[in-house]
Amino acid sequence: MGVTPKLGELGVVTTRLEDAVNWARTRAMWPMLFGLACCAIEMMSTQASNYDMSRFGMELMRPSPRQSDLMIVAGRVTRKMAPVLRQLYDQMPEPKWVLSMGDCASCGGVFNNYAIVQGVDEIVPVDVYVAGCPPRPEQLIHGIITLHERIKQERIADWA
């Protein structure tokens, strides 16, 4: 929004509703604490001291889907896990986003076999894909920023 009160007591700020809502949505987006496999370890590194996701208002990982906005699918999704994942997605309140982290979640990765779902987009709609096996924390952060940029573009007309 870029509003700085320069004239002392500036009590009123004008902005567009879309911008205000989108700003609020991106600045405190709580991811769901949901690790599947190796990628989850890198997701934890992203949370921890060196990369520190709290810079993006995301330090609070909620273990409950009902309190989270973003599902980071970190790891390979097996056929046994797929119904659980879908149920968790259904339990998340709107608005919700999905980030597919790593090759396995995005396309099956090296495991083209009977056990792995070949891309989590077969079961839930994915907003951002992050490549890598596992993606570096920087890559995950880049994915998250990309998602934030997308959210900032959203229009009221589309929400209805």
Add this chain to the structure above:
Amino acid sequence: MSVQEETVWQGDVEKLRGLVSDRALSGETMVLNMGPQHPSTHGVLRLLLELDGEDIVNCIPDIGFLHTGIEKNMEAKRYEQSITMTDRMDYLNPLGNNLAYCLAMEKLIELDVPPRAQVIRVLLAELTRINSHLVWLGTHALDIGAMSVFLYCFREREKILDIFEMVSGQRMMSTYFRPGGLWRDVPEEFEPAVRDFIDYFPAKVDDYEKLLSNNPIWLDRTQGIGFISAEDAIALGCTGPTLRGSGVNWDIRKALPYSGYEQFDFEVPLGVHGDVYDRYIIRIEEMRQSLRIVEQAIDNLPGGLFRSNNRKYVPPPRAELGHSMEAVIHHFKLWTEGFRPPKGEVYVRVESPRGELGCFLASDGSPRPWRVRFRTPSFVHLSALPHMAKGHLIADLVGIIGSVDIVLGDCDR
């Protein structure tokens, strides 16, 4: 299918018979589901709990939520290609898995490993052990409620990952070991980086101990919890810190040395009580001992080859291809077809951070393994979990799960 239908359990009560006690079927005790999405199950473990009030009467693990078909996939790949798969099995111990698989291959084809490669392997395997224990300590403490330890552990872990990235180009899935040695020699910056880490790390381990070892809350939550006796631990097939926590002196590095572990001087810490606290103390001490091994390895790093010269199994270096026809032939053969080991079966075991990691290879003489099978510690320890959990409060269960250090990728593969 609506959400509502999904969430109401419509299963058959009869199916529970045999799994839980009869008291659960009459409604006297409660059956509770924990996981697969639960912050303290370290991945996608599902536990079916039978509770009497807050006491655990029964605990039934349900595994397979991360079954990846790795062993089956490896049968479809050539021996060398499958190394990448092993990293992804126990993802906190990627280099240890590489080591087990490479040792099995080397035993099968009777390939020599130059001393330099052996020492670097040991060095990196021990750094991996520290790395794994750091993740374990961080998450275990987080489960019990100590948040800051998690942040400290991951700070130190980054230093180790930097070393892995330096040698292999990847932070976690490094796939650095190859049959006959290493993928390439370590770079020049490797030695100073390891020495930096050796100087830096001991004070940090002391810090963790200061935070936890005498902390009354930590003691209350860990001492006397999750007890397992030495006999039971042996009978249930426990290995690694879970077995040593009960006072059994069994470490594959000492008992059946591999990859030159007999040259190193280190101690195997042992517990007395076999509870969560003892297993914690052992892992802390193991980090110190691993660091000792790393120090000895870097001090006595021999020169020479980093990979065997046996051209039947090891591709020639790139530089040779320009002027040697023979090298071109070897290169072509190995990269189009792979090597053909003799018929036979081998079993190799290494000490992973969690316990005994065994690799069984069966060859039918073709360039692809006929069968690969891993004996993974997490799988075995999971069967010991109900034994440890029974009779404790449900709140202690997260501590017990943490203390046996289960990695679901290792368990389900």
